[in-house]
Amino acid sequence: MTEKGARYIAKSSAIASRLLGGEMMIMSAVDSTFFTLNPVATVIWQAADGRMPLAEIVDQHVCAEFEVDPEIAHRDAERFVEELSSHGILLVSERPFSEPGVSPTEAA
Amino acid sequence: MSQRALDLGVPMSVHFDITYRCNERCVHCYLDHDDHGEMTTAEIKRVLDELAEAGTFFLTFSGGEVLMRRDFFELLEYARRLMFAVRIKTNAVMIGEAEARRMLKLGVDQVQVSIYSHRPAVHDAITKLPGSLRRSVEAIRFLTAQGLRVTIANVLMTANMRDHSGVQALARELGVQYTLDPTITPKMDGDTSILNLRIPGAELDGVFHNKNLVGNVEEFCAPPPAPDEDVMEGYPCSAGHTLAYISPYGDVFPCVQFPLPSGNVRRQKFLDIWNHSSELNQVRSIRAKDLTVCSSCHHVGTCTRCPGLAYMEGSMRGPSTADCEKSFHRTGIRSANMLRQEQSVPSGPLIHIQPLNA
Numbered sequence: 001m002t003e004k005g006a007r008y009i010a011k012s013s014a015i016a017s018r019l020l021g022g023e024m025m026i027m028s029a030v031d032s033t034f035f036t037l038n039p040v041a042t043v044i045w046q047a048a049d050g051r052m053p054l055a056e057i058v059d060q061h062v063c064a065e066f067e068v069d070p071e072i073a074h075r076d077a078e079r080f081v082e083e084l085s086s087h088g089i090l091l092v093s094e095r096p097f098s099e100p101g102v103s104p105t106e107a108a
Numbered sequence: 109m110s111q112r113a114l115d116l117g118v119p120m121s122v123h124f125d126i127t128y129r130c131n132e133r134c135v136h137c138y139l140d141h142d143d144h145g146e147m148t149t150a151e152i153k154r155v156l157d158e159l160a161e162a163g164t165f166f167l168t169f170s171g172g173e174v175l176m177r178r179d180f181f182e183l184l185e186y187a188r189r190l191m192f193a194v195r196i197k198t199n200a201v202m203i204g205e206a207e208a209r210r211m212l213k214l215g216v217d218q219v220q221v222s223i224y225s226h227r228p229a230v231h232d233a234i235t236k237l238p239g240s241l242r243r244s245v246e247a248i249r250f251l252t253a254q255g256l257r258v259t260i261a262n263v264l265m266t267a268n269m270r271d272h273s274g275v276q277a278l279a280r281e282l283g284v285q286y287t288l289d290p291t292i293t294p295k296m297d298g299d300t301s302i303l304n305l306r307i308p309g310a311e312l313d314g315v316f317h318n319k320n321l322v323g324n325v326e327e328f329c330a331p332p333p334a335p336d337e338d339v340m341e342g343y344p345c346s347a348g349h350t351l352a353y354i355s356p357y358g359d360v361f362p363c364v365q366f367p368l369p370s371g372n373v374r375r376q377k378f379l380d381i382w383n384h385s386s387e388l389n390q391v392r393s394i395r396a397k398d399l400t401v402c403s404s405c406h407h408v409g410t411c412t413r414c415p416g417l418a419y420m421e422g423s424m425r426g427p428s429t430a431d432c433e434k435s436f437h438r439t440g441i442r443s444a445n446m447l448r449q450e451q452s453v454p455s456g457p458l459i460h461i462q463p464l465n466a
Contacts, residue, residue: 014215016193018165021116025109025165027193029215032257034109 009057009081010050010097015089017045028089035089040066040073041080048090050097054081109165113350114343118163119382120350123364126152126183127172127356132199132235134222136265136305138295139172146356149179151374153186155354158378160190166217170197170364172356175207184214193217197261200247201240208250219251220287223260224267226274234267248282259285264315265292265305276320288321291430293365294420306430312437329438332410339409340397347415348391352382362391366416368424391415394425401427405444407435 011017014029024037024045037045040062047057058077063070084090091097113120127146128139147155159167167187174180174196187194196211200221203211211219221244225231231241251258260279262272272288279286290307294300307315315321322328343349348362348370358374360381361367370388371381382388394415397403400423402413412435417428427445435443442450 013188015191016165016215016217017191018160018163020109020112020118020163020165023112027165027217029193029217032217036109 006053006055006094007081008050008052008093008096009044009048009054009085010091010093011045011048012089012091026089028087030088033087035084035087040068040076044077044080045090050091050093054078110346110350113163113165114346116163117383118350119159119352119378120164121166121168121346121352122159122164123168123170123351123353124152124155124159125170125172125354125356125364126174126180127177129176130171130173130199131176131201132173132237132240134224134235135267136234136263136292136302138293138302140296141172144357146177147358147374149182151358152183155358155373155378156183156187156190156192158373160192162379162382165193166195167192168195168197173202174198175202181207181210181214184211184216188214188216195220197222199235199240199244200251201237201243203247203250205250205253208247208254208256211251212254212256216256218257218259220259220261221248221251223262223275223278224265225271226278227271230268230271234265245278245282248284252283257285258282259287262286262288263292264288264290264307264311266307267305269307269311272315272318272321288315290315290434291414291417293417296367298420309433309437312434316434316438329440331439331441332407332435335396335409340395340403342396342409343392344394344396344399344413344415348388352388354378360385362388363416365414366391366419366424368416368419391424398425399427400425401445401448402443406441407432407439407443411435411443 015026016029017024017026022039024042026035043061043065044057047061054077058073062068062073081090081092085092110120128141129143130141175198184194194216195218196216197220223244224234228241232238248258260275262275264272276286290312292303292306294303316329317325319325347366351363353361353364354373358372359369360371360373362370368387370385396408402408411431413431414428415424417430418424418426421429432443432445436446
């Protein structure tokens, strides 16, 4: 079921990534831009399955695993998603990616 | 990222030759192209799983010619699903529009194509495949039309040593990167006969002092600075530290140019080899200060010394003559190895006569 006002995030298939010492290394296959995510961003990235809303990811993973002010965590997560989506390596939709007609590729 | 991988002991880059079979027969090639029992599709997929588990990020599929394997795209798709940054080394002869489109769709990071000359007669004489230059260039056009990043790799040898400007111009025309390599290595079985294809020193001089090839000549050819403690405590190169090579038969080596057998993925898990191989640990233990001749050389901090070539010359801690030549022709300063060889010309009698009853 789609939550009203929710945002869903999914990883692009046009990337290479690997966890290195607790931090996620990501390279865009489009322009070889390289990103290193800190442990908090790594948790969001790993949970970006296209089905769980971003707000829920922050509540269930970030706030549960790190000592962080929830308001700041949500704001930082939004900023992080904007940044990665502007490079096309994270895809954002108002509907879950598993719904018919929404795929990571199409949503890009 | 490389430093982090080094600190964590992660094999960040793996060069994986998935076949030694090839449709070309390049005169300088160091491989035996017969199939002596390549790994199967399932075996390679298992190795890819193990590499992902080990933390490998950059995966280079090479050969032989990778497209000689009918399962190449299946392996490529599998590797991409495991999120490797995949680079392909190929002669591109078998790449048409459909293959180029598929590579783009699968998110290949880079394709490196070997081009020896802009002149068909020279290129085709090296590859021994008539029409190969035309087909490789056509393939590059297919790849770039898809938006894939392509690099032309120009290995220099006596047969094409004057053609680098032409190949560089061809790369510009095609809108691709250009890289030049004057290194010819012995065959994997130790046969050194192909080393006579190496370009002579005077030509190396020309290459290293050509601003179109090296950029700032003054900087590139500057005398080496005196090595400091960091240099002497440093590693010779990434082989065995953050880089590994796997052959089509599952043999693991520190690097494609370093034929020190360190294990086999058909018998052991890759990570077990990477973490526990005594050969790899031996390679890792070497610091610049441990090099038998090079530690006292002016060039120790700036030389391209290849420990694999040194190993093939007799000792992984010893000098690599080909790199001594490069350092000399780049800077005009003789290496410690060259000076040692000059001094070791015998000055005593040519024949020692010993009494029969000795």
